[in-house]
Amino acid sequence: MEIIAARKLTKNYNSLKAVDEIDFIINKGECFGFLGPNGAGKTTVMRMLYCFFVPTSGKINIFGLDVTEHQSVIKSRIGVMPQDDNLDLELTVLENLIAYARYFDIPKSQSTKIAAELIEYAGLSEKTHVNIKKLSGGMKRSLLLARALINNPELLILDEPTTGLDPHTRHNVWEKLDALKVKGTTLILTTHYMEEAERLCDRVAIMDSGKVITIDSPAHLMDIHGGNLEEVYLKLTGRRLAE
Ligand code: ADP
Numbered sequence: 001m002e003i004i005a006a007r008k009l010t011k012n013y014n015s016l017k018a019v020d021e022i023d024f025i026i027n028k029g030e031c032f033g034f035l036g037p038n039g040a041g042k043t044t045v046m047r048m049l050y051c052f053f054v055p056t057s058g059k060i061n062i063f064g065l066d067v068t069e070h071q072s073v074i075k076s077r078i079g080v081m082p083q084d085d086n087l088d089l090e091l092t093v094l095e096n097l098i099a100y101a102r103y104f105d106i107p108k109s110q111s112t113k114i115a116a117e118l119i120e121y122a123g124l125s126e127k128t129h130v131n132i133k134k135l136s137g138g139m140k141r142s143l144l145l146a147r148a149l150i151n152n153p154e155l156l157i158l159d160e161p162t163t164g165l166d167p168h169t170r171h172n173v174w175e176k177l178d179a180l181k182v183k184g185t186t187l188i189l190t191t192h193y194m195e196e197a198e199r200l201c202d203r204v205a206i207m208d209s210g211k212v213i214t215i216d217s218p219a220h221l222m223d224i225h226g227g228n229l230e231e232v233y234l235k236l237t238g239r240r241l242a243e
Contacts, residue, residue, distance in 0.1 A: 001027060001028045002025050002026065002027055002028070003026055003027060003028045003062065003063060003154075003155060003186050004024070004025065004026040004049065004060065004061065004062050004155075004188075005024075005025050005059075005060070005061045006022065006023060006024050006025075006045075006058065006059070006060045006061075007023050007058055007059045007060075008021045008022075008023065008057065008058035008059070009021070009022050009023070009045070009048065009055055009058035009059070009060060010022075010055060010056045010057045010058045011041075011044050011045075011048060011053060011055055011056050012056045017210050018041045018044045018210050019041045019044050019045055019048070019055075019210050020041075020209075020210035020211050021058065021211075022041075022045070022058075022205075022207075022210075022211065022212045023212070024205055024212060024215060026186065026188060027186075028184075028186055029181070029184050029185075029186055030186060030187075030202040030203060031177070031181055031186075031187040031188075031189070031200050031201050031202050032186075032187070032188050032189075032201060032202065032203050032204070032205070033188075033189050033190070033191055033196075033197045033200065033201035033203070033204040033205070034046070034188070034189070034190045034191075034204070034205050034207055035190075035191060035192070035194075035197055035204045035205065035206050035207060035229070035233065035241075036190075036192070036206065036207035036208055036241070037192060037208075037239065037240075037241050038192070039209075040207040040208055040209065040210070041207055041209070041210040041211075042159070042190035042207060043083055043159055043160075043190065045190075045207075046083075046157055046159045046188070046190060048060060048067070049062070049067075049078075049157055049188065050075070050078060050080045050157050051067055051071045051074060051075055054068060055067075055068075062074045062078070062155070063077060063154075063155075076104060076151065077151075077153060077154050077155065078153050078154070078155045078156070078157060079148035079149055079150070079151060079153030079155070079156045079157070080148055080156075080157050080159075081144050081145050081147075081148040081156070081157070081158040081159065081161055082144070082159055083159035083160045083163070083190075085137075085140050085141075085144065087132045087140060087143065087144065087147075088132065089131075089132050089133050090131075090132075091131070091132060092128070092129050092130060092131055092132070093119055093124055093127050093128055093129070093130055093132065093135070093143060094112075094115055094116070094119065094128050094129060096132060096143070096147065097111070097114075097115035097118060097119065097143075097146070097147055097150060098111050098112060098115050100147050100150055101114065101115065101150050104150060104151040106150070106151070111150075114150060115150075116128070118146040118147070118149060118150065119143075119146065121146050121149075121176075122139075122142040122143050122145065122146035123142060123172075124139060124142065124143060124146075127139065137164055137165075138165050138166060138169040141161070141162070141164075141165055141169070141173070142169070142172075142173070145158075145161065145173060145176060149180075153185065154184075154185065154186060155185070155186045155187075155188070156180060156185055156186070156187050156188070157188050157189075158177075158187065158188070158189040158190070159189075159190050160189075160190055160191060160192075161173055161177070161189055161191075162174075162191070162193065162196060163191075163192075163193075170196075174196070174199060174200060177189075177200055178200075187200070189201070192241050194228060194229040194230045194233075194241065197218055197229055198218045198228070198229055201217075201218060202217060203215060203216060203217050203218075204216070204217075204218055204221070204229075206221075206232075206233060206236055206237070208236075208237040208239065213236050213237060214236060
């Protein structure tokens, strides 16, 4: 069953076409990745999906609803782990989650309990009352993932979930995402780590300069083009992902 359908989706920043008439469908329960180097347009796509940006043209339906008409219902059913750390630096770990729960109208009586569970899930119980400023980069990423689950979302959007993490913490995040998939949560992520895409994604959209070059499973792409995903990317775009 399709959970997202995007048609001729376009976003311009003045004269720059950051996302250029792209089409894709994402099915319920799958892990779908947007792959491409910096500047390909991945974050812009994510921001349109979680209703942060309005598309310049084209359409997005999420849960069968048009994003321009049903923003609040859609937002209530999705979780977002943004690329930038937008935690409130003045608050503690617990306070951050309780404040975030207010966006979803979760009453304080419930949010305190949910927040404590999510802090444990993030492995941060010892930091519950510690100010965000005192957390490491990896701890903040773990907390951002936990925060994205506060409304028990059906669809989770993750913009570069493991960028900058050490290998151990990265594997930890992957295991959490595996568990969410098993639970039936639909995952959409952006990454420029090929290993991450191969490990997690059922299908990937390969992006370059605002366009989708192809959409397929990593295994099938490697099968038909030969080599690993990095080499597939080079073959399809003539560019290296690290450029
Ligand atoms: P990616 O996530 O693949 O790195 P982005 O979606 O962040 O790509 O950016 C795509 C293009 O749009 C880049 O050329 C970037 O400089 C530009 N861009 C992104 N956000 C903005 C913005 N808010 N205003 C103007 N240009 C932007």
